[in-house]
Amino acid sequence: MLDLTHQDWKARAAAMDFRTGAFIDGRFTDALSGKTFDSINPATGEVLARVAECDSADVDLAVAAGRRAFEDGRWSRMAPGDRKAVLLKLADLIRANLHEMALLDSLDMGKLVTDAATVDAPGSAHFFQWYAEAIDKIYDEVAPTGPGDLALVRRVPLGVVGAVVPWNFPLDMATWKSAAALAAGNSVVLKPAEQSPLSALRLAELAAEAGVPDGVFNVVPGFGATAGKALGLHMDVDCLAFTGSTATGKLFMQYSGQSNLKQVWPETGGKSPNLVFADCEDLDAAADMAAFGIFFNQGEVCSANSRLYVERSIKDALVEKLIARAEAMQPGDPLDPASKMGAIVDERQTQGIMRFVEAGRKSADLVTGGQRVQVDGRGCFVQPTIFSDVSHDDPLARDEIFGPVLSVIPFDSEDDAVAMANDSIYGLAASVWTDNLSRACRVADRLNVGTVSVNTVDALSAQTPFGGMKQSGFGRDLSLHALDKYTALKTTWIKYRS
Template sequence: MLDHQGWKSRAAGLTFRNQAFIDGKFVAARSGKTFDSINPATDEVLASVAACDIEDIDLAVAAGRRAFEDGRWSRMAPGDRKAILLRLADLIRANLTELALLDSLDMGKLVADAATVDVPGSARFFQWHAEAIDKLYDEVAPTGPGDLALVRRVPLGVVGAVVPWNFPLDMATWKSAAALAAGNSVVLKPAEQSPLSALRLAELAAEAGVPDGVFNVVPGLGATAGRALGLHMDVDCLAFTGSTATGKLFMQYAGQSNLKQVWPETGGKSPNIVFADCEDLDKAADMAAFGIFFNQGEVCSANSRLYVERSIKDALVERLVERAKGMQPGDPLDPASRMGAIVDEKQTQAIMRFIEAGRDSADLATGGERVRIEGKGCFVQPTIFSDVKQGDPLARDEIFGPVLSVIPFDSEEEAVGMANDSIYGLAASVWTGSLSRACRVSDRLHVGTVSVNTVDALSAQTPFGGMKQSGFGRDLSLHSLDKYTALKTTWIKYGV
């Protein structure tokens, strides 16, 4: 791992890909328009990036359609597709330092986290989906003599992917790796706050051997490029991670256009329930702090609601305050920093509005201030509110920042009821020394993933997604391939 000066030196030597990647080439937006990619830790403009619009989306989708129809990828032998995606995984690893810096500079995350979590994870997920390509078998349905019914999973065609800014490379990977593994063409729109690593990923994909037109990246604003992709009549599937409100828009776009499949993974307000029979309160405090302060709280499954049995509430809050004080924000390029910058000024102000309102409705245990590093940047202290009311916006709304709401409970029934009392259902955590309680409570929580005696557990082998207004898309695992393929039956009659 580089030291602070090493990261700064490498950052100073970076060049940024700032054009759209369409049909194997970097190209300017047809309109000539650009938008600025800004480093939220320093307020400096990193690059002026192509602002794609309807015409650029049309070009990218047409390139993807040509590639799909001529079979250069969709009908490539599974082993050959696998070999190319494995090369891409290796190239991600080989360019780890650059990719980590791109995400850190672009959206403010700690470069140490990007280098040890995000970039290795992206390589691992590409490798995992690549390895699955030649291990998936189709079906033969049970029929009578003289009939042979083959049931196959076939790629859909052109997949549009719209991803958020909190994990730029990881989210691009979660969508693209599975869609490409299934044989589709992809048109990826990264968030306008963080387009740089996706553009570099496209270049690496081409270097790995992904054919021209198969993987296209179209940076642009959500209201223009994102909307154009959602309404496009020749996009077969739209995979989205982001806010619930925007996910609803994409479902509307599908109804207004070609009834394309839409797979949303949207907001969250994940509960973390700590019972008095928790066997290790220090570990629970460590993980509760990680669950809300990791990545500055800009995590859709962040454990932002902490339900604590009343008899241990004060002891746990005391531990959490101690940990929060040791996780103050700093320069994202300094490996000693424990928290990075908020993605931009708009998000910083939104977080601060929640905090200011919370001062009047709950007890501020620690934090609550916006800070600057060397007089610059979008930084917010790790913040804990104690004795939050269940109906308070602190406990109901997705803040998407380093703000923890602590809510006491007196019984298991009350804890489960409050945890489920949310429009969201993405994830939850349960801390208990009782196996029976762990299973019983997990069964009753209406969420996509329950982590027991840990937080936010995920792997390439397990599906990630939610229920209720957290959406119904699933990323990771073999189940992720379901949304990028269609079942096709071929029925053959033969003489017996």
């Protein structure tokens, strides 16, 4: 994978064939309205493809297809071992098409193709494999009862699951929702972000090739205000899983109340704190991971460690190390393996990031970056940017920027650091750097977030749940706990002659 050159990736990109229709009931189709929207490469501004613009009518077709498939049992009542075999084949197909899947996300939303090829696409295959392997290892329960009674408690699939996913990890986020939902026996209607629909459409085609029956996995590209809202309000969608902004997550909660009280599982915004204490003996490792935690994927990560709280006695030394790392991570062509950072997803997001940067110039100390740049005279690129001595109340430290912008805030005591870290509407993730085990455990206990990473950043795996608290939402992806979202507990009580 890593032996491909810049020219190799460019040649493969030039030969790409994009799927552009909605995938409904086992086949690609135009939107009923005939409308399309442009999928644009943010690194170049070029139109990659014109994709079917689905709306409520198309969502109706997809949900109806999913319902038919669920009710006739072609997937929902398939033996767990048979579903397992299909999803294992899908994992293998993703691996067999790894270059293509990586290029789709890189071209569509600007991420480094090497990251997509070594993290995103292999991760997608891994998660499908992990949930496939779990299917035939989840046991039901027998409740304790008296003689003559047998109470069976089973986990049953919900029916039709709507999944609305963001643009920052298009393939991975589609997988995080779909793998668990499909493993549990549901039908899925997936709405990818309008900025990055291409890998989800190819995923649907691979799922069909793997043997996922028609109607079980549908993809409806389109806009949030039309296709996304239609899924949220649909009376025949049993569950809506969402990753995206907090504001949109709140809308889906409202849509549930306005329709059929469908379950809604939101995983929303973040402003994750990274606490570095003076008793952290490996300041270089802390600097490496602090830079990774905010500049990876151009900072377009919901759990990005965008608030760096540093004990005052080591602040200057750590900032100096961070400046050096930021200056070595300048943006470049996402298809060039030598590039350290890719493009911002689109013009709107780029302008939003720069508004925060321009305001920050007046309120904090800009120590590196802060410029919008071009690569080969075009594209949406922003330098890795660090502000030092940021006020805890500054928008730089309060608002989710979703870009490569780090706010450094000094602290004087453990209590001070924890209080500032928790003083946020978000509670997705946090990191703690210390060589004092008691402090590590004590601070981790006090941080009101879904995941605390100690002496690393943003740790996750298939085995551990990912999600947040407060206005970061209460949905959980990954681990066996994700299956709770896509199943219902059903009791069958049998009286028998004893």
